[in-house]
Each structure stands twice: as C-alpha cells, then as structure tokens.
Amino acid sequence: MSEPAQQDVTLYQFALCPFCNKVRAGLDLKGMSYRAVEVSPRDKKELPPLPEGAPQKVPVLKVGDDTLSDSTVILEYLAERKTEGFNFQLADETDAKRSAEIEQWVDEAFIQALPTVIYGTVREAAQAARVVATAGQYGPLQGLGVKLGGSIVMHLICKRILKKAGRSDGHAWVSENVDQFEEWLGEKDYVVGEALSIADVAMHGAMCCVRDFPVFEQFMNRPLLRAWFDRVQAVRDEYRPN
Numbered sequence: 571m572s573e574p575a576q577q578d579v580t581l582y583q584f585a586l587c588p589f590c591n592k593v594r595a596g597l598d599l600k601g602m603s604y605r606a607v608e609v610s611p612r613d614k615k616e617l618p619p620l621p622e623g624a625p626q627k628v629p630v631l632k633v634g635d636d637t638l639s640d641s642t643v644i645l646e647y648l649a650e651r652k653t654e655g656f657n658f659q660l661a662d663e664t665d666a667k668r669s670a671e672i673e674q675w676v677d678e679a680f681i682q683a684l685p686t687v688i689y690g691t692v693r694e695a696a697q698a699a700r701v702v703a704t705a706g707q708y709g710p711l712q713g714l715g716v717k718l719g720g721s722i723v724m725h726l727i728c729k730r731i732l733k734k735a736g737r738s739d740g741h742a743w744v745s746e747n748v749d750q751f752e753e754w755l756g757e758k759d760y761v762v763g764e765a766l767s768i769a770d771v772a773m774h775g776a777m778c779c780v781r782d783f784p785v786f787e788q789f790m791n792r793p794l795l796r797a798w799f800d801r802v803q804a805v806r807d808e809y810r811p812n
C-alpha cells in the first residue's frame with residue numbers, strides 16, 4: 571500500500587552539485603513533488619537545523635519533520651518509501667548489495683572526476699558560474715560577483731582536485747570512469763540485473779548535473795550509455811509529478 575497524502579518535501583541544494591542531482595533523480599522516480607531551495611555556498615544560511623554531527627553540506631532533504639543529509643542516505647530512504655512512484659529497491663539481496671556498491675562508486679569515482687570537466691578550462695568555469703548565479707537568488711551586482719569570483723574559485727578548486735588525484739586531464743579521467751560504467755552495463759538494460767536500481771538512479775542523477783556542458787555531448791556519443799540514459803530518463807519522465 572502506498573503512503574498517505576504527500577508530505578511537505580524540501581530539497582536544499584546547489585544547482586550544480588552532483589550529489590543533489592542524485593537526490594532529484596530519486597525524488598522524480600518516486601513521484602514526489604518537492605520545493606528546491608538554492609543554498610548560498612558561502613554561509614549556507616538557508617539550511618534548516620541539521621541532525622547532530624551532520625556536516626553543513628548539501629543535499630539536505632526535509633520530508634515532513636524528518637531532516638536527512640547525505641545523498642546515499644537519502645536515496646536509501648527514498649528507496650524504502652512506498653509511494654505511487656517507481657520502486658527502485660531490488661528484491662534480490664546479492665543484486666541489492668552490488669547496486670549499493672556501484673552507487674558508492676558513483677560518489678567516490680565518477681563524481682570526484684566530474685568537477686574537472688565542469689570547471690576545467692576558464693571557459694567551462696565561467697559557464698558553471700553562470701549556472702550558479704542564475705540558480706541562486708542574487709541581485710544583479712551580486713550575480714556579477716558570483717559570475718566573476720565564482721569562476722576563478724571554481725577553476726582553482728578544479729586544479730587542486732586534479733593535482734590531488736595525480737591527474738592532468740579531467741576529460742580523460744571522466745572518460746575512464748564512463749568506460750567502467752559501460753563495461754558493467756554491457757548489453758543489459760540497467761547496470762545491475764534487469765531492473766532499474768539505486769545504482770542507475772545515482773549515475774543518471776550525477777550525469778544530469780553536466781547536461782548543459784560540452785562533456786554531456788561526449789556522453790551522448792556513446793551508444794550504450796546513451797541508450798541506457800534515455801531508458802532511465804523515460805522512467806523518470808513517466809513518474810515525475812506534474
């Protein structure tokens with residue numbers, strides 16, 4: 571049986587945060603409508619009071635009186651909810667375990683490499699800053715500051731990520747990760763077994779984060795990945811409320 575009337579759901583997010591985009595994918599599939607609040611990266615003043623010990627990070631999801639943080643915890647919570655939306659919890663224990671492992675890989679490998687193709691070149695960084703400035707509630711002057719300051723800071727962060735990972739080419743790094751995902755996917759419809767699971771939700775969400783960037787075109791030039799992405803997107807479109 572599905573749960574009673576829709577509770578108030580609010581997602582506190584950064585528009586370009588891959589972890590937040592994972593949660594958006596989960597909410598759409600579960601057919602849950604929600605309000606998105608764009609959080610200011612500097613002081614995060616929009617965040618609600620968080621559970622003790624939770625880091626001041628996005629995503630944070632409020633469902634009624636429950637406040638949840640961490641995209642993996644949130645996706646697991648959503649997977650367990652009975653809604654009229656799509657059930658992405660796998661019944662088979664071995665498959666469910668494998669799906670959770672790939673969900674973790676999305677966080678620890680794919681998402682780590684992603685910023686380097688969003689902010690890698692000065693041009694990419696400027697485009698990213700534009701998206702951020704548009705998503706946030708900034709006045710015209712503040713918006714300009716975010717665009718200029720944001721792109722420089724983001725570009726520097728990206729250089730640091732590459733250095734820390736011992737990499738010089740972000741696009742090659744992301745590409746290797748996508749090769750890995752395609753290898754797991756093979757000719758199957760979804761990455762684990764026959765059904766759409768938390769691993770697909772996480773990867774689809776994370777990929778959506780770069781939809782407005784040139785790297786997305788490179789993703790879409792891979793037939794296996796594209797077919798899988800469109801398949802997940804179709805289910806997402808079917809269940810997304812309004």
Ligand SMILES: N[C@@H](CCC(=O)N[C@@H](CS)C(=O)NCC(=O)O)C(=O)O
Nearest residue numbers: 587588589626627628629640641642
């Ligand atoms: N493990 C967390 C990671 C969340 C995270 O790193 N969020 C970043 C944005 S992409 C953040 O809020 N950073 C702000 C900060 O560290 O001050 C998750 O899966 O939700």
